[in-house]
Amino acid sequence: MTAPAPAVPLPVTAPAVRPYQSYVYAYPHKTAYEPLPGRPALRDLWRGERKDALSLYLHIPFCEVRCGFCNLFTRIGAPDGLTGRYLDALDRQAAAVREALDDGADKAGEADKTDKTDEAGETGTGPVRFANAAFGGGTPTFLTADELNRLCDIAEHRMGADLRAIPLSVEASPATATADRLAVLAERGTTRLSIxxxxxxxxxxxxxxxxxxRADVEAALGRIRDARIPVLNIDLIYGIDGQTPASWRTSLDAALAWQPEELYLYPLYVRPLTGLARRTAHTDRAWDEQRLDLYRRGRDHLLAQGYEQVSMRMFRRAGAAPQGPDDHACQTDGMIGLGCGARSYTSALHYSFDYAVDMGEIRRIIDDWTATPDFGRAVHGRYVTGDEARRRHLLQSLLQAQGMPVADYRDRFGTGPHEDFPAELAAFADRGWLHDGGAGPLLRLTPEGLAHSDALGPELFSPAVRAAMAAYEPK
Structure with missing residues (x-):
């Protein structure tokens, strides 16, 4: 009897990569931050850092309502006096941070001198200057017109930022984009309003x-245009329950009617402890396909209407000037974050205060923060050096439509990205996500690579960051 022929194994098809895994707006995410041992003094953290082109961010953690998809650090409303106490604390924090920045910086009389390199090879810190500013949240325009003036005073008089001379971006909602608030923002130098x-x-x-x-949204957009703020950005979301290609096109065309200089197209995510998480359970691949289809339709429609793609989410009208760093493009370490939910970056450390999504926890953290007498130390954070710095640079550069010059990476780190991340870049090339298979002087995503930014980004997370995020207990 003849022995049976051995079974021929069937070809194994690799499972499709799920396109919507995580929106990587910063690396590492705050859920990877941990309490910092010894709470290092800010003056020590900033000593020796370049301070001549800092980004300034002021965080206002208040909203009139909380959207069902929102997992940002913000609370609904503010009891009597809370916004005033918050601004008082923000003023104290700004004074402490500015003192830390000034410690060791060049004196005013030496501000215009070229930085020198000392015998140890370290670059001089130079004068403190801000290259751009942003007010975010939450909803900064939750504040009254007078409170917005005070917020601008803190940025200018405490921190030394010349808001009329640098790009200033402010976030708003339709209900809070009132004429008096917009007038303050326009007069104080706002160059970009994101709604x-x-x-x-x-x-x-x-x-x-x-x-x-919709009528209220259209009225708010009219007031924004009347305020003559140079750049209008409109945020839209795809993947909402009941949304169809036709209704998505309705929103796109309604936004385009205002000829916004920028448009952001966000996929809907349902995160733990958010309102939608208690009502829906979107985890299936059909939803992935729906969102991917709507993304492609939106992208193609905006490109046909004369918009240029800056990143997966961001589209800029042709000819519109950039107003500050693009999405994911903060390559120069050096960011000052003021406010309870803000993060700050030195070249080696990302730090912030505590983080939560649950409304009760957020209220507790804000109350504790407003009562803080001393803001001279970093509380929570994560060091971003060596391999982590390389990952951050590659991740944030690659997620830009313009791509990353390989020479820039090599100049900064002394090695090439293919040497440091051979497996990851090979996988991206195999999936068709890299132009020219990743070869050549420019590492750039294909249209499908950009479409899968929320899958590509997490694959560049380090094992240590993955472990820290997995260990984080939502609160």
Whole structure:
């Protein structure tokens, strides 16, 4: 009897990569931050750092409502006096941070001298200057017009930022984009106003737990244009329950009617402890396909209307000037974050205060923060050096549509990206995500690579960051 022929193994097809895993707006994410041993003094952290082109961010953690998809550090409303106490604390923090920055910086009389290199090879710190500023949240325009003036005073008089001479971006919502608030922002030098619309279809807005009417949104956009702030950005979301290609096109065209200089297209995510997490359970591949289809439709429509793609999410009208760093493009370490939910970056450390999503925890953290007498130390954070710095640079550069010059990476780190991340870049090339298979002087994503930015980004997380994020217990 003849022995049976051995079975021929069937070809194994690699499972498709899920396109929506994590929005990597910063690396590492705050869920990887940990309490810093000894709470290092800010003056020690900033001593020896370049301070001549800092980014300044002021965080306002208040909203009139909380959208169902939101996992940002913000609370609904503010009891009497809370916004005033918050600004008092922000003023104290700004004074402490500015003192730390000034410690060791060049004196005013030496401000215009070229930085020298000392015998140890370290670059002089130079004068303190800000290259751009942003007010975010939460909703900065939750503050009254007078409070917004005070916020600008803190940025200018405490921190020394000349808001009328640098790009200033401010976030707003339709309900809070009132004429008096917009007038203050325009007069104080705002160059970009970003408004979260998400959908111009009332039923979709309700499905996203964002109570608003299209008529009110259109009225707010009219007030913004009347204020003559140079750049208008409109945020839209795709993947909302009940959304169709036709209704998505309705929102896109309604936004385009205002000829915004920028448009952001965000995929909907449902995160733990958010409003939608208690109502829906979107985990299936059908939802992935729906979002990917809507993304491609939105991308192609905006490109046909004369917009240029800057990143997966960001589109800029042709001819519109950039107003500050692009999405994911903060390559120069050096960011000052003021406020309870803000993060700051030195060249070696990212730090912030505590983080939460649950409303009760957020209220507790804000109350503790407003009562803080001394803001001279870093509390939570993560060191970003060596391999982590390389990952951050590659991740944030590669997620830009313009790509990353390999020479820039080599100049900064002394090695090439293919030497440092051979497995990751080979996998991206095999999936068709890299132009020219990743060869050549420019490492750049293909259109499909950009479409899968939320899958590509997490694959560049280090094992240590992955472990820290996995160990984080949502609160």
């Amino acid at each position: 979260g619309v998400q959908s111009f279809v009332d039923e979709e807005a309700r499905a996203a737990v964002r109570p608003q009417r």
